[in-house]
Amino acid sequence: MGRRLCFEALAGIPEVRPGDALAPMIVAALAANGSALGHDSIVVVAQKIVSKSEGRFAWLDEIVPSAKAQELADITGKDARLVELTLSESNRVLRAVPGVLIVRHRLGYVMANAGIDMSNVPDEVGRERALLLPLDPDASAAALREALRLATGQAVGVIVSDSFGRPWRNGVVNVALGSAGIPALIDRRGDTDRHGRTLQITQTAFADAVAAGAAVVMGEGDEGMPVVVASGFMPAAPETDCRALVRPIDTDLFQ
Amino acid sequence: MGRRLCFEALAGIPEVRPGDALAPMIVAALAANGSALGHDSIVVVAQKIVSKSEGRFAWLDEIVPSAKAQELADITGKDARLVELTLSESNRVLRAVPGVLIVRHRLGYVMANAGIDMSNVPDEVGRERALLLPLDPDASAAALREALRLATGQAVGVIVSDSFGRPWRNGVVNVALGSAGIPALIDRRGDTDRHGRTLQITQTAFADAVAAGAAVVMGEGDEGMPVVVASGFMPAAPETDCRALVRPIDTDLFQ
Numbered sequence: 342m343g344r345r346l347c348f349e350a351l352a353g354i355p356e357v358r359p360g361d362a363l364a365p366m367i368v369a370a371l372a373a374n375g376s377a378l379g380h381d382s383i384v385v386v387a388q389k390i391v392s393k394s395e396g397r398f399a400w401l402d403e404i405v406p407s408a409k410a411q412e413l414a415d416i417t418g419k420d421a422r423l424v425e426l427t428l429s430e431s432n433r434v435l436r437a438v439p440g441v442l443i444v445r446h447r448l449g450y451v452m453a454n455a456g457i458d459m460s461n462v463p464d465e466v467g468r469e470r471a472l473l474l475p476l477d478p479d480a481s482a483a484a485l486r487e488a489l490r491l492a493t494g495q496a497v498g499v500i501v502s503d504s505f506g507r508p509w510r511n512g513v514v515n516v517a518l519g520s521a522g523i524p525a526l527i528d529r530r531g532d533t534d535r536h537g538r539t540l541q542i543t544q545t546a547f548a549d550a551v552a553a554g555a556a557v558v559m560g561e562g563d564e565g566m567p568v569v570v571a572s573g574f575m576p577a578a579p580e581t582d583c584r585a586l587v588r589p590i591d592t593d594l595f596q
Numbered sequence: 597m598g599r600r601l602c603f604e605a606l607a608g609i610p611e612v613r614p615g616d617a618l619a620p621m622i623v624a625a626l627a628a629n630g631s632a633l634g635h636d637s638i639v640v641v642a643q644k645i646v647s648k649s650e651g652r653f654a655w656l657d658e659i660v661p662s663a664k665a666q667e668l669a670d671i672t673g674k675d676a677r678l679v680e681l682t683l684s685e686s687n688r689v690l691r692a693v694p695g696v697l698i699v700r701h702r703l704g705y706v707m708a709n710a711g712i713d714m715s716n717v718p719d720e721v722g723r724e725r726a727l728l729l730p731l732d733p734d735a736s737a738a739a740l741r742e743a744l745r746l747a748t749g750q751a752v753g754v755i756v757s758d759s760f761g762r763p764w765r766n767g768v769v770n771v772a773l774g775s776a777g778i779p780a781l782i783d784r785r786g787d788t789d790r791h792g793r794t795l796q797i798t799q800t801a802f803a804d805a806v807a808a809g810a811a812v813v814m815g816e817g818d819e820g821m822p823v824v825v826a827s828g829f830m831p832a833a834p835e836t837d838c839r840a841l842v843r844p845i846d847t848d849l850f851q
């Protein structure tokens with residue numbers, strides 16, 4: 342028997358505003374798409390709409406850049422207020438060169454600009470604003486999971502995903518910032534292959550793989566569909582949330 | 597209209613031996629699984645069976661470690677012959693600490709042990725052997741694409757994939773080492789969102805995203821199914837092979 346996993350991007354998710362509940366939007370879009378959640382469904386949601394629903398906006402005209410932010414803005418050519426926001430969301434600056442500001446986000450992610458987004462964020466009141474990552478993406482995923490369970494009766498998996506650059510490869514891929522109801526990291530340390538040798542691959546980033554695959558149909562920009570339902574395959578492994586995917590900086594093997 | 601992408605792992609691919617042609621095995625497995633290739637199919641093949649079919653084995657008893665290999669073996673605790681093989685496949689050693697040898701592969705990949713695999717490689721003749729990456733994974737993908745086109749009449753996409761560790765995240769994900777017939781990298785530099793702002797995400801690693809999603813059903817070890825067919829969605833973008841995914845080391849933004 343083969344194995345199947347299907348990703349379906351839902352058309353018809355409306356623009357999300359602060360305070361909007363995502364679960365009813367998803368349930369309505371599922372119905373409009375003639376689809377439904379099942380026991381093995383994983384709902385992959387773009388970070389952007391989670392942040393919007395949680396009101397994670399910052400108004401740039403309220404931000405007074407620190408001296409350090411101004412210095413990094415001069416180096417990178419970025420808006421000093423955005424740099425100040427980035428610093429406020431980060432523990433460490435890893436790289437600052439023209440056009441590039443890579444930091445370690447307070448939640449451990451190594452990423453450009455602390456994941457702060459200026460593109461495609463409507464600003465109805467004429468003020469410039471930026472969108473930060475959710476305060477706690479695992480908690481966001483758990484809350485959406487519970488809301489979907491109440492609305493549909495299905496205890497599905499949920500992933501909050503975002504696109505990340507990689508150090509040695511061109512192009513972004515999506516990873517999982519937060520999750521609930523799935524084994525975000527599958528740990529097979531100690532397992533052996535059929536010849537009795539210990540497996541070389543022992544930890545699999547399941548949530549990141551699902552987030553990456555979902556992003557293919559999620560798209561971005563004008564054609565983006567920020568909710569994708571994965572269904573058909575759920576590994577038998579203990580549930581872990583996405584904290585398990587963040588490598589402690591002192592165990593980083595690459596530098 | 598939503599968008600759908602489905603991954604199907606094919607049961608019944610036999611053990612691959614040097615000189616075996618993969619296309620007939622895939623065509624037979626498709627038929628046995630009641631499946632078929634379509635105009636938007638992408639056949640994702642594990643690097644391991646491509647390397648086996650190309651006979652990319654090295655016999656450890658033929659390898660005489662250099663002084664540098666012996667030194668790195670002492671540091672890492674790895675077999676000096678494997679280290680010698682790793683060095684022969686690499687341009688640069690990025691990190692050597694106990695249990696870890698990260699190199700820049702001759703094709704530009706930054707990875708552990710130059711992707712050389714000792715697990716799950718049967719050794720009928722009683723000699724220890726290791727399995728190297730294909731000589732040119734893009735060429736392997738192109739050859740498989742042509743063989744599948746001749747066998748089925750469908751000009752499908754092909755990806756040769758392997759699992760990679762990441763510097764700042766736990767667990768492996770699959771990436772694309774080689775591809776043919778798809779836009780491995782989608783470049784949207786210059787595009788704007790519906791508010792007229794330039795998109796922040798401008799290059800998408802499509803082949804890596806498909807490889808990552810396929811790996812969810814591909815599995816590994818005893819339960820592994822080394823061929824996965826993705827179907828339902830092919831982006832409209834110019835074809836590029838996987839050389840486009842390797843970031844030149846002098847433009848690495850992270851260190």
